[in-house]
Amino acid sequence: MKPSIVLYKKLPADLRQRLDQHFNVIEFNGMNSTTRPQILDALQQAEGLIGSNGKVDKELLDHAPRLRGVSTISVGFDNFDVEELTRRGIPLMHTPTVLTDTVADTMMTLVLATARRAVESAERVKAGEWNGSIGADWFGVDVHHKTMGILGMGRIGLALAKRAHLGFDMPILYTARRQHAEAENSFNARRCDLDTLLAESDFLCISLPHTDETFHMISREQLAKMKSSAILVNAGRGPVVDEEALIEALQTGVIHAAGLDVFEQEPLPKDSPLLKLPNVVALPHIGSATHETRYGMAACAVDNLIAALTGNVKEFCVNPEVLKK
Numbered sequence: 001m002k003p004s005i006v007l008y009k010k011l012p013a014d015l016r017q018r019l020d021q022h023f024n025v026i027e028f029n030g031m032n033s034t035t036r037p038q039i040l041d042a043l044q045q046a047e048g049l050i051g052s053n054g055k056v057d058k059e060l061l062d063h064a065p066r067l068r069g070v071s072t073i074s075v076g077f078d079n080f081d082v083e084e085l086t087r088r089g090i091p092l093m094h095t096p097t098v099l100t101d102t103v104a105d106t107m108m109t110l111v112l113a114t115a116r117r118a119v120e121s122a123e124r125v126k127a128g129e130w131n132g133s134i135g136a137d138w139f140g141v142d143v144h145h146k147t148m149g150i151l152g153m154g155r156i157g158l159a160l161a162k163r164a165h166l167g168f169d170m171p172i173l174y175t176a177r178r179q180h181a182e183a184e185n186s187f188n189a190r191r192c193d194l195d196t197l198l199a200e201s202d203f204l205c206i207s208l209p210h211t212d213e214t215f216h217m218i219s220r221e222q223l224a225k226m227k228s229s230a231i232l233v234n235a236g237r238g239p240v241v242d243e244e245a246l247i248e249a250l251q252t253g254v255i256h257a258a259g260l261d262v263f264e265q266e267p268l269p270k271d272s273p274l275l276k277l278p279n280v281v282a283l284p285h286i287g288s289a290t291h292e293t294r295y296g297m298a299a300c301a302v303d304n305l306i307a308a309l310t311g312n313v314k315e316f317c318v319n320p321e322v323l324k325k
């Protein structure tokens with residue numbers, strides 16, 4: 001008999017078929033307050049779990065006595081209790097690499113859109129405000145040759161450094177726990193401490209995961225150290241930036257603008273002050289959201305689950321120590 005798995009994300013038909021070839025698939029339309037109790041029930045029998053955007057915590061794992069493998073359709077895994085999964089010997093698989101270039105493109109989009117006020121200007125055109133030669137009240141600021149500071153010099157940070165340095169002649173600064181030779185040798189990036197990064201960056205670009213250590217790493221005190229002309233771009237995770245402090249900084253001119261793909265609460269609440277600020281470009285967490293990349297992520301996650309449940313894991317395991325047991 002094929003092992004049962006729980007799927008909580010709609011997949012392209014061919015990938016769903018691939019899962020069906022290996023498993024008895026119990027499918028749910030997302031993990032939310034309605035489906036979660038049903039998912040917990042189904043997990044009594046399930047040996048695998050695959051999806052994205054659900055909380056996989058101790059409560060869920062307590063309902064899954066037979067679970068042997070978990071696969072997330074994302075690179076980020078802050079919604080998983082990795083310690084608890086590891087304690088139970090369950091591998092957590094994720095999808096790095098396949099989305100790196102697409103997310104770096106999204107970050108560059110936010111850099112350009114905020115600096116050149118592209119969204120704001122387009123909205124003014126649609127509102128019929130373009131009635132003659134434009135004046136300085138429509139002008140933006142240059143991107144090329146400005147300093148980009150990268151917080152989170154991992155796969156995405158490196159791909160962003162490549163775009164900024166080779167495409168836009170931008171000097172690159174980064175703050176990291178270790179030196180990144182490729183960033184330094186290929187893109188002339190310079191490592192510095194956080195205070196220097198804050199003081200010298202024209203664009204502070206965040207591609208950090210959400211961990212205990214990165215929670216509110218950028219708050220009131222850090223924002224105050226930035227240039228008043230600086231632009232903050234965050235496509236890592238919302239909680240890395242203290243959103244209340246950011247809103248205040250944007251309202252009072254402590255910094256110039258922000259381009260945000262991620263937020264402390266998602267979807268962004270409809271009454272968020274961010275939505276009223278003309279110097280904010282807010283995107284609905286579309287970092288990896290192209291047809292090609294989302295397909296690639298789903299395919300990688302399907303392969304990852306098959307590998308985990310057949311004992312063939314070679315890469316993309318968040319907690320590889322469980323494989324040695």
Ligand SMILES: NC(=O)c1ccc[n+]([C@@H]2O[C@H](COP(=O)([O-])OP(=O)(O)OC[C@H]3O[C@@H](n4cnc5c(N)ncnc54)[C@H](O)[C@@H]3O)[C@@H](O)[C@H]2O)c1
Nearest residue numbers: 076103152153154155156176207208209213235236287288
């Ligand atoms: N907006 C989106 O749609 C989207 C898409 C993909 C990934 N992401 C986010 O981007 C993150 C990064 O993805 P990646 O593939 O580049 O991962 P990665 O692991 O390659 O890079 C993360 C980098 O952050 C560094 N880091 C972690 N904690 C740090 C700290 N306290 N101080 C300094 N540096 C620290 C790590 O050392 C690593 O170099 C993901 O974890 C996810 O949260 C968002």
Ligand SMILES: O=C(O)[C@H](O)CO
Nearest residue numbers: 073074075076077288
């Ligand atoms: O972590 C990721 O892969 C992105 O945020 C998409 O969910």
